[in-house]
Amino acid sequence: MSATSPRPLPYVLILYYSRHGATRAMAEQIAAGVESVRGIEARLRTVPPVSPTCEAVDPEIPAEGAVYASLDDLRHCSGLAIGSPTRFGNMAAPLKHFLDGTSELWLGGALIDKPATAFTSTSSLHGGQESTLLTMLVPLLHHGMLYAGLPYSEIELMETASGGTPYGASHLAGKRSDRPLDDHERQLSRAQGRRLARLALALGRLEGEPS
Ligand SMILES: Cc1cc2nc3c(=O)[nH]c(=O)nc-3n(C[C@H](O)[C@H](O)[C@H](O)COP(=O)(O)O)c2cc1C
Numbered sequence: 536m537s538a539t540s541p542r543p544l545p546y547v548l549i550l551y552y553s554r555h556g557a558t559r560a561m562a563e564q565i566a567a568g569v570e571s572v573r574g575i576e577a578r579l580r581t582v583p584p585v586s587p588t589c590e591a592v593d594p595e596i597p598a599e600g601a602v603y604a605s606l607d608d609l610r611h612c613s614g615l616a617i618g619s620p621t622r623f624g625n626m627a628a629p630l631k632h633f634l635d636g637t638s639e640l641w642l643g644g645a646l647i648d649k650p651a652t653a654f655t656s657t658s659s660l661h662g663g664q665e666s667t668l669l670t671m672l673v674p675l676l677h678h679g680m681l682y683a684g685l686p687y688s689e690i691e692l693m694e695t696a697s698g699g700t701p702y703g704a705s706h707l708a709g710k711r712s713d714r715p716l717d718d719h720e721r722q723l724s725r726a727q728g729r730r731l732a733r734l735a736l737a738l739g740r741l742e743g744e745p746s
Contacts, residue, residue, distance in 0.1 A: 546575065547613060547615070549601075551582075552627050553620060557706055558655070561656060561720070565616050566579055575735060578612070615646070617653050620656050647680070649735070650735055652683050652727055653702070683731060684701045685723060695723070
């Protein structure tokens with residue numbers, strides 16, 4: 536970078552896995568929330584599926600959705616929103632597989648004091664949204680990140696009859712995973728992105744302060 540070129544904007548990494556598109560639709564709303572805050576960008580990234588066949592290799596560029604995340608995407612982010620479809624009340628294996636490859640960042644403390652949040656999609660209303668969000672929170676705490684859920688000042692939290700929890704945004708995708716995000720779910724996803732972006736900017740400023 537030359538002395539005159541502008542500094543790149545800080546970004547929130549929105550890291551997700553999605554098989555049928557529901558979690559991806561949430562990721563896009565969270566990105567819209569991030570982008571509504573001036574001075575910070577959203578960077579959408581996904582992870583490849585994992586396969587029981589060791590020889591299976593995926594193309595480097597996915598057929599649809601965001602490109603695959605690199606460790607550097609995570610290392611240099613100012614905030615992280617992590618999203619997964621629910622798998623038996625837990626995060627999906629491809630996301631866990633990606634996180635299991637982040638020891639290098641953990642050893643260097645690359646994510647300490649950065650804000651993070653999580654989002655999920657399920658096929659059934661009581662199918663484990665909160666527990667899935669909590670499974671994603673655990674490794675983020677090990678990395679020293681600061682977890683931010685959704686506060687009840689977001690009035691949709693009290694009104695929703697579908698997705699939306701104080702642990703993070705969620706979506707009820709239905710039996711065939713084809714139910715679109717409704718207004719409450721969309722608003723809460725955006726609010727989560729906005730909140731994370733503001734926290735990332737504020738914590739980024741603190742980092743520059745003398746101790
Ligand atoms: C192996 C497996 C386990 C699942 N476990 C749950 C579950 O515990 N609860 C639930 O409501 N949905 C469960 N689902 C459904 C997905 O979480 C749901 O369809 C999700 O919305 C898909 O998100 P996507 O469109 O981003 O792939 C499961 C699906 C699969 C394939």
